[in-house]
Amino acid sequence: MxxxxxxxxxxxxxxxxxxxxxxxxxxxxxxxxxxxxxxxxxxxxxxxxxxxxxxxxxxxxxxxxxxxxxxxxxxxxxxxxxxxxxxxxxxxxxxxxxxxxxxxxxxxxxxxxxxxxxxxxxxxxxxxxxxxDRIELVARIRYHSRAYNNLQARSDAVIAQTYAQQLEQTLQQLQTTQAQLIQTEKLSGLGQMVAGVAHEINNPINFVVGNLKYVTGYVQELIELVQIYQEDYPEHTPRVQNHLDAMDLEFLVEDLPKTLNSMAVGTDRLNDIVLALRNFSRLDQAETQTADVHAGIDSTLLLLNHRIKKQGVEIIKQYGDLPQIECYPAQLNQVFMNILSNAIDALAEVMETQKQHITIASQLKKSRWVEISIQDNGPGISAENMEKLFDSFFTTKPVGKGTGLGLSIAQQIIERHNGTIEAFSEKEKGTKFVICLPIEQ
Ligand SMILES: Nc1ncnc2c1ncn2[C@@H]1O[C@H](COP(=O)(O)OP(=O)(O)OP(=O)(O)O)[C@@H](O)[C@H]1O
Ligand SMILES: [Mg+2]
Structure with missing residues (x-):
């Protein structure tokens, strides 16, 4: 008791x-x-x-x-x-x-x-x-104060949580912006270099193309003159006869126009290359344009040609019949560049053991979309890495080789075009990227 x-x-x-x-x-x-x-x-x-x-x-x-x-x-x-x-x-x-x-x-x-x-x-x-009563008063004062403090603490916690969320969001935005900045820097650096190279080759090509016309005319006239001489003076002096014996005039007359013609074909090709370089480097316009996706892929392949040749990669094109699409062409070229260079990098790992190929296919989908797929038979990507594939700064490449921005930028560009990009991969079998883009924005 x-x-x-x-x-x-x-x-x-x-x-x-x-x-x-x-x-x-x-x-x-x-x-x-x-x-x-x-x-x-x-x-x-x-x-x-x-x-x-x-x-x-x-x-x-x-x-x-x-x-x-x-x-x-x-x-x-x-x-x-x-x-x-x-x-x-x-x-x-x-x-x-x-x-x-x-x-x-x-x-x-x-x-x-x-x-x-x-x-x-x-x-x-x-x-x-x-x-x-004093005791009761103190008890009530404490009781209410505690309730109030708890309330404050709860709302402080809510505020702190909101701040933390905001901070995380800002951090993420900052990372994306940083990634964009680095890539824009890379892009405009590359674009400017390509534009500069295109400009530099363009001038000498123009000398050759412009003069080739005259050279062809001059040569034609000289051949005609020789023929007239031969008709009017069928008897040659010993000096002329010696020279004629030493050379094959008939072959020369027949072959010279062909040679000139193949030079013209070569300069045409050079002109195409310059055009492709310019197409690639169209430093971006603020407005969308209609452009040929295949031309974009081809000009990108052209820039990568030395790596493709050196490594012995076979490019298999399965282009469908596509209309022009409304897009930012230089940005799309950047997407093709990022995906194709990843594929070439990946194929480098298997080049000793197997034949490497990249298949680029395109087709019209539901008449309002185009689908482009780029598939390699490289080493593939593990399921764990697949989850981080499009994250900024995710790379498996050594320091100095990869920044881990290629695919995150590609994704951003495709999203800007209201399209989708997906990756499929199987270990040891290869990787396939599928891009869908609307024909009209
Ligand atoms: N075709 C592919 N085959 C195998 N792995 C790939 C392929 N494409 C991308 N990857 C993997 O995805 C990672 C991220 O690619 P991403 O292009 O974003 O960055 P990166 O190539 O490492 O660097 P960066 O493109 O900035 O130079 C690569 O490091 C690679 O591990
Ligand atoms: Mg890359």
């Missing part, structure tokens, strides 16, 4: 001994009461407790700004005050965003249930008849 006095003392000690539960929270009390004698009594009740920071406001007109300034964890408020109706002051506390959540205990001499109900209806959290 526990005696009444023991029970009491155990309650007292429980109140003293619950620091872990309560007093770790800061407790700041604001009392609003026009009677300074009440202010003094409450101060005395709380003054033993050094964990409670007590503030008193005797002028209800200053109560809200004071609460804003000291940010109490609980407000004690008188109900009947001459200057202002207590319920009105309560409304003011609740209407202010800085004080609306602070627990408010009504401290009143009035005990009518209707008044209590009105106070609760407006937003009071508790109601005590003054002057309350």
């Amino acid at each position: 526990v005696s009444a006095s023991e029970r009491f003392s155990s309650t007292e000690s429980a109140l003293r001994d619950t620091p872990s539960a309560f007093s770790e929270y800061p407790v700041t009390v604001l009392l609003v009461d026009d009677q300074s004698v009440v202010g003094e009594s409450v101060r005395q009740m709380l003054e033993d407790d050094d964990k409670i920071d007590f503030h008193y406001c005797h002028d209800p007109a200053r109560a809200v700004p004071m609460a804003e300034a000291i940010a109490p964890t609980v407000i004690l408020q008188d109900l009947v005050m001459p200057q202002i109706d207590g319920l009105e002051l309560l409304r003011l506390f609740r209407a202010n965003p800085n004080t609306c959540e602070i627990p408010l205990i009504m401290l009143s001499a009035r005990d009518e249930p209707e008044i209590k109900a009105a106070a609760f209806a407006i937003g009071a959290n508790d109601y005590l008849i003054k002057l309350p």
Whole structure:
């Protein structure tokens, strides 16, 4: 059996001994009461407790700004005050965003249930008849302060979580922007170089093409002249006869035009190459254009030709009948470049052991889409790496060789075209990228 006095003392000690539960929270009390004698009594009740920071406001007109300034964890408020109706002051506390959540205990001499109900209806959290017992007052102050602190902590956690999410988003954006910047830099560097080379070869080609016409005419006239000489002077001097014996005039006359013709074919080819280089390097226009996807792929292959030849990769083209599509041509060429150079890189790993090929196929899909697939018979990609394939900076290549941006940029470009890009791969069998693009944007 526990005696009444023991029970009491155990309650007292429980109140003293619950620091872990309560007093770790800061407790700041604001009392609003026009009677300074009440202010003094409450101060005395709380003054033993050094964990409670007590503030008193005797002028209800200053109560809200004071609460804003000291940010109490609980407000004690008188109900009947001459200057202002207590319920009105309560409304003011609740209407202010800085004080609306602070627990408010009504401290009143009035005990009518209707008044209590009105106070609760407006937003009071508790109601005590003054002057309350010290123990009860402290218990309630702590109880409400703790609830308020928990509420704050929860909303702080929510805010912290929101910040963390925002931070993560910003970080991701930053990474994408960084990737784009690096790639744009690479792209415009490559584009400018290609444009520069195209320009430089273009001038000498023009000399050759322009003069070849005249050379052909001159040669024709010289051959005619020789023929006239031969007709008019069939008897040759020994010097002319010696020279004629030493050379094969008949063969020369027959072969010279053919030689000139093949030179013309060569310069035409050079012209095509310059055109392809220019096509590739069309440093991007802000507007979309209609362009031939196959021309884009071909000009990209041309740029990669030395690697394709050196490695001995066979390119198998299975081009379908495609209309021109609305696109940013240089950007699409960049996609083809990124995918094809990955395929060539991958094939380099198997070049010792097998015949390497890249199959490029295209077809019209549902009359509004074109599908382009680029497939290699390289080593393939593991399931684990497939998941990270399009991530910025994901690379399996040694430092200095790969930045891990090729496919993430390709994906961004395809998305900008409202298209899709997918990868399929089987270990040891090879990898296939399938791009779908709308014909019209
Ligand atoms: N055809 C392919 N066959 C095998 N692996 C591939 C193929 N294409 C891409 N990969 C893998 O995907 C990774 C990422 O490719 P991505 O083009 O994004 O970057 P990268 O080629 O490593 O570097 P970067 O293109 O920036 O120079 C590559 O490192 C490679 O491991
Ligand atoms: Mg790459």
